[in-house]
Structures are given as C-alpha cells and as structure tokens.
Amino acid sequence: xRVVHQASPWRSLxxxxxRFNTVALDAPLQHLFxxxxxxxxxxxxxxxxxxxxxxxxxxxxxxxxRISQVISDHNAWLYRRAIAQSLDELQAQGWGTPPVNYCVxxxxxAARYESLLGPDQDNALIIDDYPDxxxxxxxxxxxxxxxxxxxxxxxxxxxxxxxxxxxRWPMWRKRIxxxxxxxxxxxxxxxxxxxxxxxxxxxxxxxAGNSALxxxxxxxxxxxxxxxxxxxxxxxxxxxxxxxALDRFGRIASSPHLDAPHDHAVNLKHQGLMPLISAARLLCxxxxxxxxxxxERLIRLSxxxxxxxxxxxxxxxxxxxxxQQRLLDxxxxxxxxxxxxxxxxxxxxxxxxxxxxxKFDLQQIRAFIQRAKSA
Numbered sequence: 001x002r003v004v005h006q007a008s009p010w011r012s013l014x015x016x017x018x019r020f021n022t023v024a025l026d027a028p029l030q031h032l033f034x035x036x037x038x039x040x041x042x043x044x045x046x047x048x049x050x051x052x053x054x055x056x057x058x059x060x061x062x063x064x065x066r067i068s069q070v071i072s073d074h075n076a077w078l079y080r081r082a083i084a085q086s087l088d089e090l091q092a093q094g095w096g097t098p099p100v101n102y103c104v105x106x107x108x109x110a111a112r113y114e115s116l117l118g119p120d121q122d123n124a125l126i127i128d129d130y131p132d133x134x135x136x137x138x139x140x141x142x143x144x145x146x147x148x149x150x151x152x153x154x155x156x157x158x159x160x161x162x163x164x165x166x167x168r169w170p171m172w173r174k175r176i177x178x179x180x181x182x183x184x185x186x187x188x189x190x191x192x193x194x195x196x197x198x199x200x201x202x203x204x205x206x207x208a209g210n211s212a213l214x215x216x217x218x219x220x221x222x223x224x225x226x227x228x229x230x231x232x233x234x235x236x237x238x239x240x241x242x243x244x245a246l247d248r249f250g251r252i253a254s255s256p257h258l259d260a261p262h263d264h265a266v267n268l269k270h271q272g273l274m275p276l277i278s279a280a281r282l283l284c285x286x287x288x289x290x291x292x293x294x295x296e297r298l299i300r301l302s303x304x305x306x307x308x309x310x311x312x313x314x315x316x317x318x319x320x321x322x323x324q325q326r327l328l329d330x331x332x333x334x335x336x337x338x339x340x341x342x343x344x345x346x347x348x349x350x351x352x353x354x355x356x357x358x359k360f361d362l363q364q365i366r367a368f369i370q371r372a373k374s375a
Contacts, residue, residue, distance in 0.1 A: 008061050032056045043081050043156040050074060051335055054117065058332075064116075064325040065295065072113035076207050078156065079106060079123075079149070083208045086148035090141070099138050101128035103206050103213040104149075104167060111205035112277070112293045116324070117331040118341030120159045121150055124204065125167035126213040127175050139173070146173055165200055176213055180220045187225055190234035198225070199235070202281055203292055222288045235282055236373045242278055244366045245271035252347065252359050261344055269343025272323045276316065276365045279372035283307060286375060294320055307375065316368055319361040326358070 012024035107122035146167035302313035331341035
C-alpha cells in the first residue's frame, strides 16, 4: 500500500500575499502539544505520546538522525521524571535526601542520543566515595533509588533490561573509586565477558545528579583502556561477533542465528548499525578520545592523523544516517500495525536502487571494521 505523504508545513511558510505564516507553521506542533495535557501528566502518558512526536517531526521533514536525538532528549526527560519522583518517595518514606553525591548514567543508544522507537533500559549509577563503614546505609539508599526509578520506567513502557544492565544491580552501581578499580580489572587481560561489559559502559551520558562524577569516569576510561594492549586486542576481535549483513559473495543476507521473522528480513540494527557503532567506539578508545555519539566519534576521528580520512568520515556519516532512516521507517510501519519496533527491516519494501545503496552502505561498514581492527 502506498501512503500519500502529508504536505510539509514548510510549504505554508508564506501565505498568498508573501507574508510569513507563523500560524500554519506552528499548527502541527500546537496540535501535538495539545495531546499531552500538562507537564503533570504521568510518565506513562508522556512516553505513549512519543510516537505522535515522531510523526510530527516527520511532518517537518526532519531526518531520522535528528529525530533520534529528539527522542533521546525526551527519554532523558522521562528518566529525570522517574528519578525525581523516586527521590520524593524515598523522602516521604523516611529515607531522607541522598547521603552523598551521585550521578545516574544512561547507557547505550540513549547515551549516544541515537534512540529510535521501542528502547529498553540501560543505565548505571556512580556514587561519590564514602567510608566503608557506611556502606550498608549509603548503598542501601541508592539501591532503593535504582529499584524505584527503573520500576517506574518499566511501568511507563520502557522495559527493564533483560541483561540486568541497570542501577538496581550492584554490578552497575558503584562508588567512583570502585568504577576506576573495575575498569582496571576488566582491562587487565583479554577475557570476552569483561570486554563486553566494558563496551556497555563506554557509551554513557549523565542524566541526573552530579555530572562531575561522570566526568571523572571519562577520565578513568581515557587513562586506563588505551594502554591495555591485550584488552584492546580482544575489543577488536569482538567485532567479528557483529557480522555485517552480507554473505561471502557480497549479497545482502541476515545471519541465521538471529532468527529472522521471515526470509526477506535483515536485522539492520545488529548487522549494520551496531558494527559501525562498535568500530567507531574501538578507534576512539584506542586514541583516548572522549566523544560518545557515533556522529561525533566519526567526525573527531577524521581529525586524528592517519586514522580516518575526511572523505571516509563523511561517507560513513551518510551511511549511518541512511541506516537510521531505514530503521525508523520500518519501526513506524511496525508501530502502526501493532507490531514491535525492533531492528528488522523488510527488504521487500525497498526498491531496487535502495537495495543497491543498502548493499553499498554495508560494504562501507565492512571495510571500516577492517580498518578499525588493523589499527
């Protein structure tokens, strides 16, 4: 079925007399905001409003990479609402205020401000250092905080992480000195699980609390990991576990172990975006760069001598934007049909020229991975 695209509000920028038509330009946004009655709306209502936000931004002809930033900003606001409500609840129940400084981190795509539709939770918590004899008291408080805000997000529609990467668990809730020690342990050798856990932590962004603690974590990462040669070798080797969606003949093909929903489905999240994101992360860590967002990483790498030429950086940025667009387009179709907004794309929806461009994009990612591994 072909859907007729609604006329862009930009075509109403000027009225028939050549005057600036602000009413027509603002109308889609005003209609959107009327659907969310007030800032006091529940977190669940605010999250349920997000697809309408996306459709309005589509109406303004924004590309998917810009929309993903706005979605991420909205998700960060939902996090802050959940955390603030949890803090109020703790105070009302007699827990008092936070006993020391803390910082809640978003991890993964949310931290890179690359969220699309249907995210789950990935978060962590940094606690300022405190004496060991106060551990039960202080960690107990932040455990309660982590349990409450993650539960609120889950009830609102952002599900708990099935891999338990959340501040409610001790693995992802530590004092800042413990995070530093944890990084030294994880990077001491080339154990797969340790590298995988570190990879999760490397994409982080402060969302609530004292962001200076997140800055300290970034300093620890930049000072420890680039010098850990065995760890960096394993980080590069793990790129092989994220195969690009191409077979040995260079044709588009999904990996059998991903359990495709049908024969024409390719998981562009796991076999397109994630390999590109992981290769960019690897090179940035290798060179001690602090950027988190994939776009910023690709741009920053082009300024490091003999790492990524500017032309290649520009090409990969275009590849990244096209993959995000294809995923968001498919997710919108899925949501409208009552299906999950996941990482699968139906190749039957693509024209022949779009398939050729997708194959080209995946080839560029495969070449970039080889460059990252050789570095």
